[in-house]
Amino acid sequence: MAADTLPDWLAVQAEKRPAQVAIRHKKLGIWHEQPWHAVHNKVLLAARFLKQQGFGSGDTLFLLSEPRPEALLLSLAAHWLGGIAAPLDPAYAQPQLLDLLHTLRPQFVFAEAQAQVDQVFDAKPDVSVLIYANARGLADYTHPAIHAYTNIISVGEAVHGTLAAVAKPESLAFRFYRLGDAYQLEYRELSHAELLKNGRQLVVHELLTDKEEALAARAFAASGHARYLLSPWLLAGFKLNFPENLSTRDTDRRELGPTLVAGTAATYQRLYTLVQSRWPLPASWQFTLVKWALHQYQKRVPLLAAIANWLVILPLKDVLGLRHARVPLLVGEPLSAEAEQFFKSIGIQVRDWPEEADWQASPLQVIPRPPSHTEHYFGLKNLRAAI
Structure with missing residues (x-):
């Protein structure tokens, strides 16, 4: 192995068990499977797209999404290029979430569906790259920053040797943000080395193998889920299941009967x-x-x-x-x-x-989004200013 990072372990699993199921996602009541080889290929394709859009080492990809495979694979694509994934908790109330986005000024964003796309444009109309997963309601959105995830990963087989992983063990993999009690910006950071250290501790302590079934019933907006679900998944090579949506997660858990539950x-x-x-x-x-x-x-x-x-x-x-x-x-x-x-x-x-790392105060000051600032860009036919 060239380095001990999340992308390197993805490559290991793709080589070791290419046809074994890595991810299952329920969609319209049907479970869809993705083997390790396909997951690896999609991450490479997404990384190639991000690189073409100017994403590089040290850049941050913000993710605004409920738990779904696209958010996970795009996070790994950002890691592949030496970048940072920053999941934002979708449970935030709308005003706080918009203030958070307005303060962070994201350039590269994954937004799950129309509601999240609108939130990003509310807070950052000049976003550089905005990738979405669910196309419903977005047919008339012609902003040049918008890209469909399905288009990014449907361009064929990635050539593995032409895009070497840039991340190093000490590189930051995740940064988590929140608004503190005094409405100040706080953050936590996790490196590849720390994530894999925590993941190994869990794998060894709980004797995890590739036969486990786990359910990703929450977005990776909490550092503990990156430590104790994402990292062990890559290290042990087990199956990671995503519910259809948050309202079905309990039903989907009953149907799956997972052996590993991180809550x-x-x-x-x-x-x-x-x-x-x-x-x-x-x-x-x-x-x-x-x-x-x-x-x-x-x-x-x-x-x-x-x-x-x-x-x-x-x-x-x-x-x-x-x-x-x-x-x-x-x-x-x-x-x-x-x-x-x-x-x-x-x-x-x-x-x-435990989540271990304490929240740290950010030097950035929270900038409330003024109502007059908001502009929705809904393509050529729908542009309005909020007052």
Whole structure:
């Protein structure tokens, strides 16, 4: 291996297991598979496009998207060229997100769909390159910066030897931004070396192999997901699944039954709340059965625990999509005591893997986007000024 970076490990997996599935993405109810060879090729094609657009070492590709393969592959393409991927949390409220974009002044952006494209133009009308994934509603957008992801990766087979990876182990791979409590800009940075170090720790500690199934149910806008999902995926070579959208992620998890689950406290709290919403009424026989089963399951008397597991525990795990969860990870803030106790009671020992790096104050001052500044460029037929 030339260097120990994320792009180098992508190349390793493409050579080691070219036909094995690397990514699955649910679209219109159907799972679509991409083997390692195809993923490697798409990253190279995307990197070649970015290079043609002037993207180079030290440049930043901002990503405004829910979890989907395009965001991941474009991040790796930026890394290939020695650049930085900066995922922005799509959960930000609109005013804060626009102020964040207006402050960061991005030149290279991946925006998932029309709503995100509009947000970018609201904050940065003179963006240089804006790549989108979902074309719905964008047919009349003729701004020269706009490019469809499907066009970028549909130009044929990439010639691997003509585009050498530039990243070095000490190069920055990700930078994460947020607005602090005092509305100041804060950031975290992760190098390739740090990501791979954390990934190796998880792979070794949890004995991860290429047989794992993982669900990317959140965007990589949290550093912990880059550490403990993206990096192990490249190191171990397992299958990474993307839900159709955020509203279907719990259904998709139940369908997949992943062995590796990387979630935040909000993720596990949402699952706990889901179970509580379906909990039997206290005076019912079903409630009595559930309480008995949880008690017997924790006592571990073999026959009674097996009956409790079959009657209640396994159905509960199925509701949560955790029946096969061998490695349930908690990234970031701790669970509430109540939720933690519940998961323990059904045999789910959530492992706490901290995000480690502290947020740092940025020298950039947050620049609120003035209403009179906004201009939407909707092609030649639709140009307006917001007041």
